[in-house]
Amino acid sequence: MSRGEARQRLLDAAIGQIRARGYAATSVDELCTAAGVTKGAFFHHFRTKEDLGIAAAARFIEWLDGIFARSGWRDHADPLDRVLAYIDVRIRLLRGDVPHFTCLIGTMVQEVHATHPALRTACEAGIRDHLAPLQEEIAAAMAARGVTGFTPGSLAQHVMAVIQGAFVLAKAEGGPEAAAESLRHLRRYVAMLFREHDA
Amino acid sequence: MSRGEARQRLLDAAIGQIRARGYAATSVDELCTAAGVTKGAFFHHFRTKEDLGIAAAARFIEWLDGIFARSGWRDHADPLDRVLAYIDVRIRLLRGDVPHFTCLIGTMVQEVHATHPALRTACEAGIRDHLAPLQEEIAAAMAARGVTGFTPGSLAQHVMAVIQGAFVLAKAEGGPEAAAESLRHLRRYVAMLFREHDA
DNA sequence: GCATTGATACCAACCGGTCGGTATGTCCGC
DNA sequence: GCGGACATACCGACCGGTTGGTATCAATGC
Numbered sequence: 152m153s154r155g156e157a158r159q160r161l162l163d164a165a166i167g168q169i170r171a172r173g174y175a176a177t178s179v180d181e182l183c184t185a186a187g188v189t190k191g192a193f194f195h196h197f198r199t200k201e202d203l204g205i206a207a208a209a210r211f212i213e214w215l216d217g218i219f220a221r222s223g224w225r226d227h228a229d230p231l232d233r234v235l236a237y238i239d240v241r242i243r244l245l246r247g248d249v250p251h252f253t254c255l256i257g258t259m260v261q262e263v264h265a266t267h268p269a270l271r272t273a274c275e276a277g278i279r280d281h282l283a284p285l286q287e288e289i290a291a292a293m294a295a296r297g298v299t300g301f302t303p304g305s306l307a308q309h310v311m312a313v314i315q316g317a318f319v320l321a322k323a324e325g326g327p328e329a330a331a332e333s334l335r336h337l338r339r340y341v342a343m344l345f346r347e348h349d350a
Numbered sequence: 351m352s353r354g355e356a357r358q359r360l361l362d363a364a365i366g367q368i369r370a371r372g373y374a375a376t377s378v379d380e381l382c383t384a385a386g387v388t389k390g391a392f393f394h395h396f397r398t399k400e401d402l403g404i405a406a407a408a409r410f411i412e413w414l415d416g417i418f419a420r421s422g423w424r425d426h427a428d429p430l431d432r433v434l435a436y437i438d439v440r441i442r443l444l445r446g447d448v449p450h451f452t453c454l455i456g457t458m459v460q461e462v463h464a465t466h467p468a469l470r471t472a473c474e475a476g477i478r479d480h481l482a483p484l485q486e487e488i489a490a491a492m493a494a495r496g497v498t499g500f501t502p503g504s505l506a507q508h509v510m511a512v513i514q515g516a517f518v519l520a521k522a523e524g525g526p527e528a529a530a531e532s533l534r535h536l537r538r539y540v541a542m543l544f545r546e547h548d549a
Numbered sequence: 550g551c552a553t554t555g556a557t558a559c560c561a562a563c564c565g566g567t568c569g570g571t572a573t574g575t576c577c578g579c
Numbered sequence: 580g581c582g583g584a585c586a587t588a589c590c591g592a593c594c595g596g597t598t599g600g601t602a603t604c605a606a607t608g609c
Contacts, residue, residue: 316515
């Protein structure tokens with residue numbers, strides 16, 4: 152292992168472990184072993200375990216945004232098709248074992264919201280940042296069809312709620328089937344919301 | 351404190367603490383202090399901490415089913431109205447601070463699904479049992495209106511996904527507003543699914 | 550061209566405290 | 580007087596975090 156990559160290796164290990172076992176059950180020692188570094192290195196790069204959590208949240212969102220950028224979900228002429236494409240990408244991501252497709256942020260914020268305010272804020276910001284482009288496309292679709300009755304932000308947050316809830320179901324039943332079904336219901340809802348306004 | 355109630359007090363304390371801080375971050379000592387009993391009493395009634403979690407999940411579902419039974423959500427002539435009433439009760443329950451209205455099962459299963467199989471199974475069973483009556487009403491509503499294209503179970507699970515996801519959002523943003531908005535989207539979806547089949 | 554310097558990256562050993570769990574007793578209703 | 584319901588005292592392992600130190604680097608002076 153070459154000099155200078157300990158921080159990245161720790162963040163990657165943290166994302167994997169916390170997604171699988173949660174924040175509290177992931178120990179610093181365990182992370183160091185997984186990343187192949189020592190505890191000294193850990194506390195050289197992160198002041199506390201909470202600091203690592205905050206950095207991991209930011210890195211996770213970067214990673215996720217990269218996936219969506221490469222998916223081409225915004226490459227459609229109609230903004231409604233872009234919104235539906237976002238959901239389709241989410242459905243396609245539901246593959247492999249549970250920790251592989253679930254969300255670090257949702258997992259973490261459930262545990263720490265009441266006890267680690269800084270980490271809660273970081274999770275909130277991560278969600279907001281990730282949803283911003285989706286919210287733009289929803290607003291464009293609403294404007295193009297003259298749809299009213301709700302705000303773009305509320306629908307974007309609803310999309311995120313279904314995604315996070317689908318992850319909870321996937322963890323409860325040990326696989327992604329119910330999660331995918333739920334996202335298909337979401338897709339139908341969005342289609343119905345806008346298509347009934349078509350000419 | 352009278353003799354014989356230590357078990358109930360421990361379960362109540364566990365439901366409160368785990369809802370607020372999660373399973374891993376809730377220690378046995380802390381629970382004993384909160385319940386006003388000693389560690390000897392704890393391990394007299396529960397073989398392990400995981401056993402307590404399983405018992406707490408069952409007790410939480412009992413408590414929740416009691417709330418819904420008293421709400422009268424099934425006291426409508428039309429099964430669709432009963433389904434919508436279930437969602438309305440869920441919206442009305444979104445009051446107070448976050449640990450007061452969020453779900454023990456969803457919080458716990460996120461942390462333990464990969465590490466505590468027995469606890470994961472208990473959470474899965476709790477969700478399934480709670481959803482059974484809702485699924486019946488969905489099936490009745492579908493039959494009454496000749497709605498097809500999805501199964502009653504998938505819509506019941508979607509309702510639960512939105513509820514769980516709404517709780518995650520509430521924890522991320524520190525309040526129930528976004529959660530309530532999401533449940534209103536869900537209500538609109540269910541209404542649209544069935545009402546477009548009305549005469 | 551090379552020694553000096555200061556900063557950064559990292560390491561091994563260790564700290565007090567807390568973790569889940571146990572061993573052994575005591576009390577009280579039947 | 581006996582069994583279930585607790586209490587007290589304790590255990591080894593592990594927790595997040597700290598310590599004092601070393602290896603490696605770029606920048607500087609000469």
